[in-house]
Amino acid sequence: MIKAKARAVDGPDKPFRTAEIQRRTLDSQDVLIEIKYAGICHSDIHTAHGDWGPVNYPLVPGHEIAGIVTDVGAKVTKYKVGDRVGVGCMVDSCGECKSCLKDEEQFCLKGNTQTYAGVDKYGELTQGGYSTHIVVTEKFVLSIPDSIELDEAAPLLCAGITTYSPLNHWGASSGKKVAVVGMGGLGHMAVQIAHAMGAEVTVLSQTLKKKDDGLKLGADHYYATSDQETFTTLANTFDLIINTVSAKIDINAYLSLLGLDGALVNVGAPAEPLAVNVFSLINGNRSFAGSNIGGIRETQEMLDFCAEHHIVPKIEIISADQIDEAYERVLASDVKYRFVIDISTM
Structure with a gap:
């Protein structure tokens, strides 16, 4: 031993x-x-x-x-x-x-x-x-x-593979509008990776206090979710939303931000259940999904991708x-x- x-x-x-x-x-x-x-x-x-x-x-x-x-x-x-x-x-x-x-x-x-x-x-x-x-x-x-x-x-x-895997699986790329919920340990990685994949990236954070950081890391837009006007302004906007927060949120409000055939993917894992109204999904053919890290092959792919694009x-x-x-x-x-x-x- x-x-x-x-x-x-x-x-x-x-x-x-x-x-x-x-x-x-x-x-x-x-x-x-x-x-x-x-x-x-x-x-x-x-x-x-x-x-x-x-x-x-x-x-x-x-x-x-x-x-x-x-x-x-x-x-x-x-x-x-x-x-x-x-x-x-x-x-x-x-x-x-x-x-x-x-x-x-x-x-x-x-x-x-x-x-x-x-x-x-x-x-x-x-x-x-x-x-x-x-x-x-x-x-x-x-x-x-x-x-x-x-x-x-x-x-x-x-943090790297947890965010890379859903962005890769759901096809974040040029021409796609991607939102990242939360600007923490996971969120700041998701912003960099989505940007490197070519997507138009929006951060949805409680406040604007990390806005400068988000924009420097590659976000194109940054909104405060504490401002209810955000949900009106961005309704039906995104192809993909990555929710990185590990706390209970109003998931239906975020589902309303998806465009036609959009997907909201949860990678944060709150201890409490999240309530989903089925009408938040059927209006727009939306999907609510989850993602759990990635396999070994994809994790190595992520490391090589981050090295290539200078993401840390x-x-x-x-x-x-x-x-x-x-x-x-x-x-x-x-x-x-x-x-x-x-x-x-x-």
Whole structure:
């Protein structure tokens, strides 16, 4: 077994503490990664706080992982010691079902293995990237392009693919009008990616306080949703709306902004249900859909796309001792736009 330093939480109302965890000895297709940076995702907070159901504590969150390969199993062919790599939201899947065979491991019919708060094929609870090392099977390791710094790469492994996948699937491109709801960790990535895909991009945020940032990142328009006139002005406008917020909103009001055959795709995951009036859908042949990260192939495609178009998240580096404070600031929307933990401070 391999010992790793970590930050763990013991309950929904408990602070993070120093911990030592065990990583498995490498199997023939495993890769050992020395983690350099780990991003903080809102999903980490939901899970640590028990918002999405029971959690097996102690928990080490973190599924935005960037680091360096330090050892490989005997049958590993894709990676070697010294390679720059990343790990996202999942670390394994059955590899045999229809979803896995289509490179959509996130929808594995037998259930993929989550990077943390999951159970791996050895029957062990998985622990995430708020730690110094992780062991992952080769197929679920991503190559980080040389042009992307490791600290900036970390959030791409969740925030990047979470927004790239629906934009790619629903065809954001030249001539399409795309709206991004929320200008946070996910939203600021969606703006950059949609712009690079050639779409006309509009940000829909509660206020205009981040307008300058949004326009600099590639938005063509920026509206405050606290102003009800916004919903009148933009009615029947968009081909695609990406909702990135993890809070309950009036989804019917946003559906009214879709044009004919438009789609509203939810990537934010609020703990509370969202009520949809069927007339919001049938008037205009509209669709309300959801999207959940992307498969490994698409995640690598996203990393290469971001490298090609010079897309990186806006980050704030913190130490391991600042995780609790960072969680509070995320909940208060006080971050521009993604916290990243410097794992050397473990």
